[in-house]
Amino acid sequence: MAVWDVARYEGRHSFVWRQAQDLVQLLSPQPGERVLDLGCGTGHLTARIAARGARVIGMDASPAMVEQARRNYPDLHFLVGDARDFHFSEPFDAVFSNAVLHWIREQELAVACIVEALRPGGRLVAELGAKGNVASIVTALQETLRERGLPLPPGGSPWYFPGLGEYVVLLERMGLEVVLAHLFDRPTPLEGGEEGLRHWLAMFAGDFLAPLPEARRDEVVQAVEERLRRRLFRDGTWVADYRRLRVVAYRR
Ligand code: BEZ
Numbered sequence: 520m521a522v523w524d525v526a527r528y529e530g531r532h533s534f535v536w537r538q539a540q541d542l543v544q545l546l547s548p549q550p551g552e553r554v555l556d557l558g559c560g561t562g563h564l565t566a567r568i569a570a571r572g573a574r575v576i577g578m579d580a581s582p583a584m585v586e587q588a589r590r591n592y593p594d595l596h597f598l599v600g601d602a603r604d605f606h607f608s609e610p611f612d613a614v615f616s617n618a619v620l621h622w623i624r625e626q627e628l629a630v631a632c633i634v635e636a637l638r639p640g641g642r643l644v645a646e647l648g649a650k651g652n653v654a655s656i657v658t659a660l661q662e663t664l665r666e667r668g669l670p671l672p673p674g675g676s677p678w679y680f681p682g683l684g685e686y687v688v689l690l691e692r693m694g695l696e697v698v699l700a701h702l703f704d705r706p707t708p709l710e711g712g713e714e715g716l717r718h719w720l721a722m723f724a725g726d727f728l729a730p731l732p733e734a735r736r737d738e739v740v741q742a743v744e745e746r747l748r749r750r751l752f753r754d755g756t757w758v759a760d761y762r763r764l765r766v767v768a769y770r771r
Contacts (some may be wrong), residue, residue, distance in 0.1 A: 548573035558619025562588030603628040610638035621648040649764035650682040677726035695768035715757035
């Protein structure tokens, strides 16, 4: 699991939750519904769900994120928990998850916990990176490290970015009925001008950069920037090649 720099997340990467506010519309939380926000981060979407009258619990694997969520929204209920291994005694009407499931390579463990947490007829509403998400950034990192004989994360990448068909099959096999699956490109401008890509790498690409000798990290980041500049740097802004997968699925 990644170690999160909460200040960096709140400061320059608020697009993670801002761009997914319409996922809350898709969830359409009803007053009194019991909802789990799985991977709630610093709680901003949890609060949007609560504002619709639902009884929501935010859960995140990062104690630092949960601490910040509690500071941001002291009246809401947040707890630390692992998406691959969680159990609640009272079932949920809905599980909501934004930009979290792609961090879990053991996807079936997470989906099994989600299914178990839902009441029969309850729904999963989720968005994650789709097949091809940030592909040019992943390729640039891999090529830069390989060229220098530096180590890659196990499997070449820490992320799970499924194709639409593959993910629907997995969810159906695990006991959900998928009623909506939508894969779309969302080119995402990164904050910070010239520094935008290095901020993104510092926030999200720790699995690539942290194992390197400290003296090599900046060299790798600069080489990645040079590889990607023509493709992703436009009019003074880095634009990451995000591709999203949204699903709505009901527990049978
Ligand atoms: C994403 O939200 O798609 C994402 C963020 C960071 C790393 C990888 C993917």
